Amino acid sequence: METELTGRIVTPGDPGYEEARTNLNLFHAKYPDIIVFCQNEQDVINALTYAREREIPFRIRGGRHSYLNLSSIDQGMVIDLSDINHVKVEGDMAEVGPGADLERVYKKLWKHRLALPAGTEFSVGVTGLTTGGGIGYLSRVFGLTCDLLKSVRIVLADGKTGAKAVAADRKNHPGLFWAIRGGGAANFGIITSLKFKVKPIGEVSIFTVDWDFDHFEDVYQTWQTWAPFTDEKLTSSIELKTKKQDTLTAEGQYIGPKEELIKLIQPLIKQTDPRSVKVAEVPFNRAFKYFNYPAGNEPAYFKRSGSFVHQLIPPRGIAIMKKFLENSPNDDNVIWQQALAGAVQEKSPSETAFFHRKALIAQEYNSTWKHEHLARRNVIWVEALRKQMAPYTQGDYVNWPDLSIHDWPTSYYGDNFERLREVKTEVDPYNVFHFPQSIPPL
Ligand SMILES: Cc1cc2nc3c(=O)[nH]c(=O)nc-3n(C[C@H](O)[C@H](O)[C@H](O)COP(=O)(O)OP(=O)(O)OC[C@H]3O[C@@H](n4cnc5c(N)ncnc54)[C@H](O)[C@@H]3O)c2cc1C
Structure with missing residues (x-):
């Protein structure tokens, strides 16, 4: 039957x-x-x-x-899975339903003065984010989201037509547990529960600095030589908007008092002539609300792609970014970057399936438009920008997938691709879990 x-x-x-x-x-x-x-x-x-x-x-x-x-x-x-969205806390462990979004995770954990390093937009799902890696404003101090993952339950294909649930952690199905920390779980099975070790948190300090577009070269050069190398308790991003929008914005979060953060951001603001500088010490729940942009949670037309920066972008690359932002088909297009290093680099590229541990910066090329007919020119903008930045960047984050990346196995997974294929062959030999750019069995 x-x-x-x-x-x-x-x-x-x-x-x-x-x-x-x-x-x-x-x-x-x-x-x-x-x-x-x-x-x-x-x-x-x-x-x-x-x-x-x-x-x-x-x-x-x-x-x-x-x-x-x-x-x-x-x-x-x-x-x-979105109806299975509980968050249960026991000591420093949290069991999270696969359909919980980040808002639910952050808010439930905050009741216990706990946090999980994760992304900024409230509506992002915890499972997709974690199993691709998980980057956010606690990355440099606590690591990627997947680094805090201790075990999962996952439904695998079984035999010719069946399905079975298994637990995966360091001891049970260790290969699978390695693979779903950076390899994207959808390649292997359906996660039904995630257990994280979570971190105590209380007050944090946050900052936002704005500049005019005219300071582009100075601002970008100063940020990139500062953000990946400053105190590891400070994680920051920079959003480079179009010339028409005329705003470059750096923001970040520091686990420590405001006075220390003010000292730490001096190299960023001293000689770059900012338009405004805001620094505040706030409870962590105010910080995660501050970094959530409501517009990012609303359905929209978009094309996004990305890459990692391992060596600082030279003047030629900075000039390319500036040129694209001066000639954007759409005022809302942005280049967004977040500093990595710190705790992200504590694990080697092969310790989990997230390969890009050595990168200094994760970078996104983002285009959003309002009407269907505007797609073509915006897609071209993103793809051309990615191509022109290729000499100065490497790979891409699997959570920012892009079908125009033809060498996607190396781009997303680097040297970990072959091992991912071995795990795939072990747990899904019939390739039941397949989609564009999914990992094929051997
Ligand atoms: C506005 C916006 C902001 C973002 N911000 C960040 C950020 O700050 N940091 C960051 O690291 N990333 C960020 N991302 C990228 C995000 O991590 C990925 O888009 C992620 O895949 C989203 O997961 P989801 O569950 O919301 O999406 P979905 O579209 O539901 O799923 C994404 C992928 O995960 C798979 N999947 C979902 N649930 C399961 C499950 N239970 N078992 C197995 N596979 C599953 C899906 O099949 C799909 O392949 C952002 C994306 C957007 C659009």
Whole structure:
């Protein structure tokens, strides 16, 4: 007898279908035939078995933030985890449902004065973020989100048509546990629970500095020679907006008092003529709300890509960034960078599947537009920028996937790709979990 679907099921024609099918990126809109909102692990096992028995193509979804909407599919089935979103704290460990978003994680942990190093936008899903790596304003002090992951439960394909749940940690399925810390879990199975070691937190100090676009070269050069090398308790980013927007903004978070942060940012502001400098000491919950931009949580048309910076960008590369921001097809396009190093570098590139440990900076090329017909010129802008910056950058973050990257295995996974393929062969020899740029079995 064939398996039946369990959970909350939404299909085309249902009143909630439009909301249920829409992901954050409107550019890659998808129209699945079935969306199953799983309520527990058994629903996930049933959904995967149902899809396999009937040979229905499927995707796994959490926070809906995949740049390419790899978490949805036309005609097939979406296995959605967002209703399983609990956060349970016990001592310095937190058990998190796979569908929790960062807002829920941060707020629940804050009640215990605890934190997980993770991203900034509230609506990003914890599973997608963690299993690709997880970069944010606590990275330099506590590491990537995946570095705090201690175990998962994950539903794997079993035999020709079945599914089974297993625990993965350092002792059980160690290869799989290695792979899902930077290799992207969707390549291997469906995560149904994550356990993190979390960190005590209280007051933090935050800063924002703005400059006019005219100071581009000076500001960028000063930031890149400072941000990856300053005190590890300080993580900062820089947002380079278009010439029309006329604003370059550095922000960051320091685990320590305001007076110390003021001293630490002196090299950044002393000779760069900022338009404004704001520094504040606040409880951590005010800091994570400050760094969440509501617009980033709303569905929009966008194309994003990225790369890592291992050696400081020379004047020629800085000139390219400036030229693209002066000639952008869209005032809202930005280049965004975040300093890494610090605790991110404490692990070697092979210790987890996140390969880009040695990078100084993670860099994004972001374009957002308001109407469908504006896609082409904005996509070209991102792809041309990425190409021209290639001599000064390396690879890309798997959480910023881009189909125009043809050498994606090396770009996302570097020397870890072969080992990822071995794990894939072990846990998913029939390649049940496949999608554009997914890891193939050997
Ligand atoms: C506005 C915005 C802000 C961002 N900010 C940051 C940031 O600060 N730091 C950072 O590191 N990244 C950031 N990202 C990138 C983000 O980490 C990735 O987009 C991530 O994949 C999103 O996960 P999701 O669950 O929200 O998305 P989804 O689209 O639901 O899923 C993303 C991928 O994860 C897979 N997946 C989801 N749930 C599961 C599961 N339970 N089991 C197995 N596979 C699963 C999906 O199949 C898909 O391949 C941001 C993205 C956006 C759009």
